[in-house]
Amino acid sequence: xxxxxxxxxxxxxxxxxxxxxxxxxxxxxxxxxxxxxxxxxxxxxxxxxxxxxxxxxxxxxxxxxxxxxxxxxxxxxxxxxxxxxxxxxxxxxxxxxxxxxxxxxxxxxxxxxxxxxxxxxxxxxxxxxxxxxxxxxxxxxxxxxxxxxxxxxxxxxxxxxxxxxxxxxxxxxxxxxxxxxxxxxxxxxxxxxxxxxxxxxxxxxxxxxxxxxxxxxxxxxxxxxxxxxxxxxxxxxxxxxxxxxxxxxxxxxxxxxxxxxxxxxxxxxxxxxxxxxx
Amino acid sequence: xxxxxxxxxxxxxxxxxxxxxxxxxxxxxxxxxxxxxxxxxxxxxxxxxxxxxxxxxxxxxxxxxxxxxxxxxxxxxxxxxxxxxxxxxxxxxxxxxxxxxxxxx
Numbered sequence: 001x002x003x004x005x006x007x008x009x010x011x012x013x014x015x016x017x018x019x020x021x022x023x024x025x026x027x028x029x030x031x032x033x034x035x036x037x038x039x040x041x042x043x044x045x046x047x048x049x050x051x052x053x054x055x056x057x058x059x060x061x062x063x064x065x066x067x068x069x070x071x072x073x074x075x076x077x078x079x080x081x082x083x084x085x086x087x088x089x090x091x092x093x094x095x096x097x098x099x100x101x102x103x104x105x106x107x108x109x110x111x112x113x114x115x116x117x118x119x120x121x122x123x124x125x126x127x128x129x130x131x132x133x134x135x136x137x138x139x140x141x142x143x144x145x146x147x148x149x150x151x152x153x154x155x156x157x158x159x160x161x162x163x164x165x166x167x168x169x170x171x172x173x174x175x176x177x178x179x180x181x182x183x184x185x186x187x188x189x190x191x192x193x194x195x196x197x198x199x200x201x202x203x204x205x206x207x208x209x210x211x212x213x214x215x216x217x218x219x220x221x222x223x224x225x226x227x228x229x230x231x232x233x234x235x236x237x238x239x240x241x242x243x244x245x246x247x248x249x250x251x252x253x254x255x256x257x258x259x260x261x262x263x264x265x266x267x268x269x270x271x272x273x274x275x276x277x278x
Numbered sequence: 279x280x281x282x283x284x285x286x287x288x289x290x291x292x293x294x295x296x297x298x299x300x301x302x303x304x305x306x307x308x309x310x311x312x313x314x315x316x317x318x319x320x321x322x323x324x325x326x327x328x329x330x331x332x333x334x335x336x337x338x339x340x341x342x343x344x345x346x347x348x349x350x351x352x353x354x355x356x357x358x359x360x361x362x363x364x365x366x367x368x369x370x371x372x373x374x375x376x377x378x379x380x381x382x383x
């Protein structure tokens with residue numbers, strides 16, 4: 001005789017594959033599937049402000065937890081076989097199918113591995129549509145977004161700390177740029193730098209990109225398109241030496257500098273720096 | 279004189295920007311900006327036009343430079359670009375199927 005099952009018990013719990021959390025960064029919700037309640041809580045804490053339970057996911061990632069291996073987060077290796085990306089780092093191993101936008105990751109229950117993978121997946125998804133992640137702080141003032149790019153030490157965190165009350169910080173480390181019609185939008189990210197503070201989950205039309213440079217005064221210096229493209233490409237996060245991806249990132253950078261004002265922002269580290277950002 | 283035929287590599291992305299030709303190697307992500315003369319040679323590198331003809335018709339016609347100097351400099355340039363994988367050099371015209379696609383305007 002078949003065992004009887006109460007309908008209320010069947011429907012009171014979501015199927016295991018639906019258990020998890022949708023993390024929406026840059027308007028792209030990634031559903032992280034995990035049957036582990038503790039890890040789900042860890043995700044919700046780590047990405048607080050970016051969890052969107054009502055979002056219709058555009059990507060799915062099954063998280064398979066394993067005990068900590070003791071391996072360190074060595075250089076990431078990203079390779080492609082057809083539409084499937086294989087992503088390996090000392091502390092995690094993952095695959096992501098760019099066509100179905102589904103994938104999996106095998107990692108220990110820590111937020112850092114997932115964070116690293118999320119950056120890579122977002123950079124791959126953005127490359128398909130002419131956007132990118134860039135080493136840059138960004139903020140919104142008067143409804144418009146400003147992106148401040150630079151390598152470590154250029155002043156991203158310094159400028160972020162100096163932001164006036166009427167400016168909203170999107171990130172102090174990794175900026176999220178998407179193509180939107182004829183322009184671009186910048187989005188807040190939870191990818192924090194030295195400030196160790198999650199960005200605000202907000203988007204705004206992108207007004208300008210500045211390359212930061214500390215100096216004796218505050219001034220904005222125009223940059224030629226070619227120099228702007230060189231500097232931007234140096235700061236874009238891209239992880240795979242895949243010919244098709246390289247071409248897309250190149251095209252995205254060229255398109256960006258031909259449409260968005262780009263300049264050098266020489267600033268002296270005090271609150272007057274933001275007087276030029278309006 | 280042994281003729282040289284040069285063809286743009288398919289493993290690069292190229293775009294004109296602000297009057298400069300920018301080229302990115304898909305193999306190692308290296309980014310190059312070509313000078314005016316190098317851009318003229320790059321754009322004419324169709325795999326079937328001899329380098330000497332490219333120099334005569336394009337370089338000497340557009341820039342004020344003696345033919346022998348232009349050809350010597352062009353040889354050096356294409357060898358440099360070939361080492362970087364931006365174009366290929368052949369002693370024969372490149373077969374139709376191996377030729378690079380025309381540049382987008």
